[in-house]
Amino acid sequence: xxxxxxxxxxxxxxxxxxxxxxxxxxxxxxxxxxxxxxxxxxxxxxxxxxxxxxxxxxxxxxxxxxxxxxxxxxxxxxxxxxxxxxxxxxxxxxxxxxxxxxxxxxxxxxxxxxxxxxxxxxxxxxxxxxxxxxxxxxxxxxxxxxxxxxxxxxxxxxxxxxxxxxxxxxxxxxxxxxxxxxxxxxxxxxxxxxxxxxxxxxxxxxxxxxxxxxxxxxxxxxxxxxxxxxxxxxxxxxxxxxxxxxxxxxxxxxxxxxxxxxxxxxxxxxxxxxxxxxxxxxxxxxxxxxxxxxxxxxxxxxxxxxxxxxxxxxxxxxxxxxxxxxxxxxxxxxxxxxxxxxxxxxxxxxxxxxxxxxxxxxxxxxxxxxxxxxxxxxxxxxxxxxxxxxxxxxxxxxxxxxxxxxxxxxxxxxxxxxxxxxxxxxxxxxxxxxxxxxxxxxxx
Amino acid sequence: xxxxxxxxxxxxxxxxxxxxxxxxxxxxxxxxxxxxxxxxxxxxxxxxxxxxxxxxxxxxxxxxxxxxxxxxxxxxxxxxxxxxxxxxxxxxxxxxxxxxxxxxxxxxxxxxxxxxxxxxxxxxxxxxxxxxxxxxxxxxxxxxxxxxxxxxxxxxxxxxxxxxxxxxxxxxxxxxxxxxxxxxxxxxxxxxxxxxxxxxxxxxxxx
Ligand SMILES: [Zn+2]
Ligand SMILES: [Zn+2]
Numbered sequence: 106x107x108x109x110x111x112x113x114x115x116x117x118x119x120x121x122x123x124x125x126x127x128x129x130x131x132x133x134x135x136x137x138x139x140x141x142x143x144x145x146x147x148x149x150x151x152x153x154x155x156x157x158x159x160x161x162x163x164x165x166x167x168x169x170x171x172x173x174x175x176x177x178x179x180x181x182x183x184x185x186x187x188x189x190x191x192x193x194x195x196x197x198x199x200x201x202x203x204x205x206x207x208x209x210x211x212x213x214x215x216x217x218x219x220x221x222x223x224x225x226x227x228x229x230x231x232x233x234x235x236x237x238x239x240x241x242x243x244x245x246x247x248x249x250x251x252x253x254x255x256x257x258x259x260x261x262x263x264x265x266x267x268x269x270x271x272x273x274x275x276x277x278x279x280x281x282x283x284x285x286x287x288x289x290x291x292x293x294x295x296x297x298x299x300x301x302x303x304x305x306x307x308x309x310x311x312x313x314x315x316x317x318x319x320x321x322x323x324x325x326x327x328x329x330x331x332x333x334x335x336x337x338x339x340x341x342x343x344x345x346x347x348x349x350x351x352x353x354x355x356x357x358x359x360x361x362x363x364x365x366x367x368x369x370x371x372x373x374x375x376x377x378x379x380x381x382x383x384x385x386x387x388x389x390x391x392x393x394x395x396x397x398x399x400x401x402x403x404x405x406x407x408x409x410x411x412x413x414x415x416x417x418x419x420x421x422x423x424x425x426x427x428x429x430x431x432x433x434x435x436x437x438x439x440x441x442x443x444x445x446x447x448x449x450x451x452x453x454x455x456x457x458x459x460x461x462x463x464x465x466x467x468x469x470x471x472x473x474x475x476x477x478x479x480x481x482x483x484x485x486x487x488x489x490x491x492x493x494x495x496x497x498x499x500x501x502x503x504x505x506x507x508x509x510x511x512x513x514x515x516x517x518x519x520x521x522x523x524x525x526x527x528x529x530x531x532x533x534x535x536x537x538x539x540x541x542x543x544x545x546x547x548x549x
Numbered sequence: 550x551x552x553x554x555x556x557x558x559x560x561x562x563x564x565x566x567x568x569x570x571x572x573x574x575x576x577x578x579x580x581x582x583x584x585x586x587x588x589x590x591x592x593x594x595x596x597x598x599x600x601x602x603x604x605x606x607x608x609x610x611x612x613x614x615x616x617x618x619x620x621x622x623x624x625x626x627x628x629x630x631x632x633x634x635x636x637x638x639x640x641x642x643x644x645x646x647x648x649x650x651x652x653x654x655x656x657x658x659x660x661x662x663x664x665x666x667x668x669x670x671x672x673x674x675x676x677x678x679x680x681x682x683x684x685x686x687x688x689x690x691x692x693x694x695x696x697x698x699x700x701x702x703x704x705x706x707x708x709x710x711x712x713x714x715x716x717x718x719x720x721x722x723x724x725x726x727x728x729x730x731x732x733x734x735x736x737x738x739x740x741x742x743x744x745x746x747x748x749x750x751x752x753x754x755x756x
Contacts, residue, residue: 144625144626146621146623152623152626154626168617168621168623174656177656179654179656181650186625214706217660217703218666219662219663223649226645230642231642231643286697292698292699292701293697293701296706297703297707298708299614299707303614304613307612307613308613311612311613316722318569319569322619345724349722349738364569391569397722401718408713408716409708410710410713412609412613413609413715416710416711417709417710421712422708425708425709
């Protein structure tokens, strides 16, 4: 008998960063390690892997290889290199012996089944984790105390998950709208908008390259510029008119971004606009002036057709999603909207969403939208909460012994909450249907 | 005009081996239409709705999803001399693991496989089977209209197009694109940006 598993490693495996850490009581966002999920090649041809990127100071003309493509784990050759260094190397904070570790791993909704079984095979055959639960990332959100997001002193009388929760997860690759009812993903209501952080960065890159500096080979820098200056306007037409009518020097929207100097190690930063003729700009700095780019770029989240992408923006897509959910849950979901992912941090996101979603919602609906303190690690935090519920984890996870006995198809079914036969735990799972109602009856 | 800077004719140097360039992107011509299409476009008032135009838009959207401007091949770094790599190298790996690690399939490849395996009603998320027909579900559950259902699949989960009309913007300054170039269909806001377009950008790069 192998030694009993002692720890659970929670991994939110995003396309931009891996959010990972061990489950522990009173875990805080700082317990979550954020590892760039990429191989990066610098100008000097050095290849940096994952966490090594944190010590890099020269991002000029850097190119990237990302194992997670469009939000889905596609390339295991690259992912294994990053995972090995993150989870196996003795000098890593998250070094563990997989044979004594349970892995809780996220995936994006609607993953192709071949990618899911590749993942399961790598987890059990290459890493040999003792047990494993693969689930759709946003389903972990209701395990957090989401009531406290709306009412700070809210203290749930019952354990999570919250009854209904509409998660808007806007990350690097895409934006997903995911209704979750009684802890279960409402599959028919899941919608995706193909606009994410990378899309916005590339759009800004294209824009500034046509208008100011050629930044086509500087995705890292343009991403920093985006994070520093972009905001979502609550008065798009008004702001656009302002940028047309006002001189730069009189326009509060216009800002300067002082470009980093990788030779001297000076970092880039935003500052108030200084007109060139005043001569106060220093000779040794190069400045990118940004006006309407600041809000026309993240506007794509609310209006993808601005760039020709034939999809609705977030508010309309939320309504499309709700139309696939039984009517009696719709108001409940609208009153429990949670926004997560890196784009949730763009200033103005919540105000804009609130102002556009309320008029689209049923007249008797109260739209409540919350952004957690750290929208990037909130999924991971939910994973920690689930992992600490030992009984629930046991019900959901698949052990290595089960994998070896029953194979990938059986494991995929069990992790998807479907009926399986012959489980080690000898529960009444053969009777358990997909319906959350049925399941809750069985559980009680 | 808030966003047009008067650019120096050549880039300034900020160091011995590093500078930001004001020169237009080297590959900006990639979006140039074949000459024949361009001539046709000149005569075709419906170019905005044409298949060629749609192809252009699709190409641009794909470019906005790229990780790098150019195609790059970044190999896994060669393992260092230290003992670090040795404890990561397993003595034997299974056939599955070898196959997965050797796979160079892209997401598009996997998506095509998945569609071949389980064809979905493309672009119509509403037309989903309301009930999975699994023999394991009892009659009561089958009658339950509140079933979370099976995953829709990647294609069917895409957001549907909006009902609002598409907005158009000046490609030069980002203001509303009231006018359309007669030669290449690019949008601009007025005389000033129209002239900049004709002088510097016409037929080069637009969307
Ligand atoms: Zn203009
Ligand atoms: Zn033109």
